[in-house]
Amino acid sequence: xxxxxxxxxxxxxxxxxxxxxxxxxxxxxxxxxxxxxxxxxxxxxxxxxxxxxxxxxxxxxxxxxxxxxxxxxxxxxxxxxxxxxxxxxxxxxxxxxxxxxxxxxxxxxxxxxxxxxxxxxxxxxxxxxxxxxxxxxxxxxxxxxxxxxxxxxxxxxxxxxxxxxxxxxxxxxxxxxxxxxxxxxxxxxxxxxxxxxxxxxxxxxxxxxxxxxxxxxxxxxxxxxxxxxxxxxxxxxxxxxxxxxxxxxxxxxxxxxxxxxxxxxxxxxxxxxxxxxxxxxxxxxxxxxxxxxxxxxxxxxxxxxxxxxxxxxxxxxxxxxxxxxxxxxxxxxxxxxxxx
Amino acid sequence: xxxxxxxxxxxxxxxxxxxxxxxxxxxxxxxxxxxxxxxxxxxxxxxxxxxxxxxxxxxxxxxxxxxxxxxxxxxxxxxxxxxxxxxxxxxxxxxxxxxxxxxxxxxxxxxxxxxxxxxxxxxxxxxxxxxxxxxxxxxxxxxxxxxxxxxxxxxxxxxxxxxxxxxxxxxxxxxxxxxxxxxxxxxxxxxxxxxxxxxxxxxxxxxxxxxxxxxxxxxxxxxxxxxxxxxxxxxxxxxxxxxxxxxxxxxxxxxxx
Ligand SMILES: Nc1ncnc2c1ncn2[C@@H]1O[C@H](COP(=O)(O)OP(=O)(O)O)[C@@H](O)[C@H]1O
Ligand SMILES: [Mg+2]
Numbered sequence: 001x002x003x004x005x006x007x008x009x010x011x012x013x014x015x016x017x018x019x020x021x022x023x024x025x026x027x028x029x030x031x032x033x034x035x036x037x038x039x040x041x042x043x044x045x046x047x048x049x050x051x052x053x054x055x056x057x058x059x060x061x062x063x064x065x066x067x068x069x070x071x072x073x074x075x076x077x078x079x080x081x082x083x084x085x086x087x088x089x090x091x092x093x094x095x096x097x098x099x100x101x102x103x104x105x106x107x108x109x110x111x112x113x114x115x116x117x118x119x120x121x122x123x124x125x126x127x128x129x130x131x132x133x134x135x136x137x138x139x140x141x142x143x144x145x146x147x148x149x150x151x152x153x154x155x156x157x158x159x160x161x162x163x164x165x166x167x168x169x170x171x172x173x174x175x176x177x178x179x180x181x182x183x184x185x186x187x188x189x190x191x192x193x194x195x196x197x198x199x200x201x202x203x204x205x206x207x208x209x210x211x212x213x214x215x216x217x218x219x220x221x222x223x224x225x226x227x228x229x230x231x232x233x234x235x236x237x238x239x240x241x242x243x244x245x246x247x248x249x250x251x252x253x254x255x256x257x258x259x260x261x262x263x264x265x266x267x268x269x270x271x272x273x274x275x276x277x278x279x280x281x282x283x284x285x286x287x288x289x290x291x292x293x294x295x296x297x298x299x300x301x302x303x304x305x306x307x308x309x310x311x312x313x314x315x316x317x318x319x320x321x322x323x324x325x326x327x328x329x330x331x332x333x334x335x336x337x338x339x340x
Numbered sequence: 341x342x343x344x345x346x347x348x349x350x351x352x353x354x355x356x357x358x359x360x361x362x363x364x365x366x367x368x369x370x371x372x373x374x375x376x377x378x379x380x381x382x383x384x385x386x387x388x389x390x391x392x393x394x395x396x397x398x399x400x401x402x403x404x405x406x407x408x409x410x411x412x413x414x415x416x417x418x419x420x421x422x423x424x425x426x427x428x429x430x431x432x433x434x435x436x437x438x439x440x441x442x443x444x445x446x447x448x449x450x451x452x453x454x455x456x457x458x459x460x461x462x463x464x465x466x467x468x469x470x471x472x473x474x475x476x477x478x479x480x481x482x483x484x485x486x487x488x489x490x491x492x493x494x495x496x497x498x499x500x501x502x503x504x505x506x507x508x509x510x511x512x513x514x515x516x517x518x519x520x521x522x523x524x525x526x527x528x529x530x531x532x533x534x535x536x537x538x539x540x541x542x543x544x545x546x547x548x549x550x551x552x553x554x555x556x557x558x559x560x561x562x563x564x565x566x567x568x569x570x571x572x573x574x575x576x577x578x579x580x581x582x583x584x585x586x587x588x589x590x591x592x593x594x595x596x597x
Contacts, residue, residue: 236443242439242445245396245437245439246457247434248429249425249426252460256456256460337447339491
């Protein structure tokens with residue numbers, strides 16, 4: 001059993017801790033005061049192996065005897081070894097204590113941290129994952145819910161806004177222009193703040209999730225509105241003429257002829273918007289929504305452990321990758337009639 | 341001056357685009373079963389006239405009578421406005437139109453294209469619409485193409501599908517706006533034959549074309565249009581004989597032939 005001289009540097013922090021422990025405990029342990037003092041002096045002189053040897057002289061208590069000094073000595077030994085990264089020795093000293101006092105909480109906590117130190121990095125990483133994942137997955141479900149809600153609402157909202165924009169009924173057209181102008185021209189974060197924190201002053205109080213869905217829905221309806229309008233107007237006017245010549249109404253022309261032809265053109269830009277949406281949902285963490293970003297932030301702030309952030313990034317990547325593939329498949333399907 | 345027997349009758353039809361008068365007070369009556377061919381140089385207003393008959397253009401002045409009834413417009417503050425959508429759509433459903441560039445619906449199969457009118461406009465059942473569409477495709481000789489998308493067809497085939505799509509509505513009048521002008525010369529024949537077969541069934545039709553074969557073989561009457569006006573009108577025999585005396589018609593025909 002030895003303390004290597006080159007590990008002394010790392011011992012320095014442990015020493016400070018030891019000085020305090022030793023100083024406060026001295027009074028109660030009159031019998032072994034001399035031993036502890038000797039060990040202290042040796043530590044002060046930097047001869048840690050000698051200090052360990054001295055501390056070892058504190059004997060195990062016999063039946064009925066009080067064992068505080070013994071526990072203290074063994075824990076000091078364990079900490080000296082721990083600081084020198086001599087884990088087996090540190091464990092041995094700790095187990096001496098636990099053999100006599102299985103419920104000693106200092107020894108138990110110390111054992112846990114030694115075991116943690118001893119494990120390969122990937123094991124402790126996996127354990128972190130297990131610790132964070134339940135919370136993060138709960139957040140991810142909320143993120144997914146927000147994404148899916150917005151993906152359902154915004155194409156419909158966008159279509160309405162787009163049809164309104166190209167309507168020949170001026171007031172409607174101007175209203176839809178205004179909606180697009182407003183929601184594309186201000187930050188989503190500001191819109192969310194306004195809906196959640198601002199509307200209550202107008203007497204409208206919304207739950208965070210309602211505010212989040214409304215905010216994301218309106219914002220993305222405005223963006224998709226412009227995209228859909230562009231796609232509708234890009235369809236050859238001859239298509240409208242042919243539909244009208246058959247006797248179709250405006251509604252039938254849109255529904256049966258024009259809008260179905262926009263699908264393929266719409267998929268790439270809408271796919272882009274929806275990938276941005278997945279990431280934009282992180283903004284709703286600012287209005288008291290616990291979604292993936294907020295969950296990761298909480299874990300990180302509680303444990304100061306980067307693993308939480310890495311895991312969140314991985315979940316976001318899984319979402320964006322999945323949706324990217326999904327949109328590509330839909331685009332492929334939507335354009336099936338163009339292949340010769 | 342209303343002609344009671346006419347299927348469609350135009351009275352003083354005028355259509356302006358800003359300061360340009362595309363159709364200038366034209367009068368025309370087409371009787372059931374009649375085949376009318378309109379020729380004339382580019383920009384003379386032929387398309388605009390056809391589109392006015394189908395209410396695709398809102399005319400500035402004039403009267404359109406269909407089967408003797410004044411249709412399609414209401415007059416407000418002395419200005420003509422297209423009637424309600426429902427009325428206009430019903431009228432259009434009775435008039436078939438074939439365009440120079442086909443305008444097939446690319447996202448529907450050939451069968452889907454031909455079914456679309458009966459299905460969506462006439463609200464027939466899918467089975468009934470399919471039955472009609474198959475009959476029309478047989479008529480234009482494209483039954484074997486029923487399940488392909490238009491992108492895979494030749495120009496001539498596309499135009500025949502467009503004709504099938506129009507006649508599936510069982511229109512009372514067919515309008516053809518340069519139906520062979522976008523086709524390679526070797527494909528003109530099949531479209532011409534299809535239109536000819538339709539004519540033989542007694543379909544009333546107005547054809548705008550540069551294809552003098554139509555005029556000679558098919559027309560009951562030929563009209564020469566220029567600058568938004570009808571310059572000459574007559575049977576093909578009269579037209580091609582006397583037209584040679586009219587300097588403008590002669591120079592047009594010389595350019596075409
Ligand atoms: N939508 C329109 N807007 C403005 N001018 C038009 C429009 N459609 C046609 N015109 C003009 O009207 C005139 C007649 O056009 P058109 O009826 O297409 O002639 P044609 O079919 O005989 O070649 C042309 O001078 C053309 O430029
Ligand atoms: Mg034309």
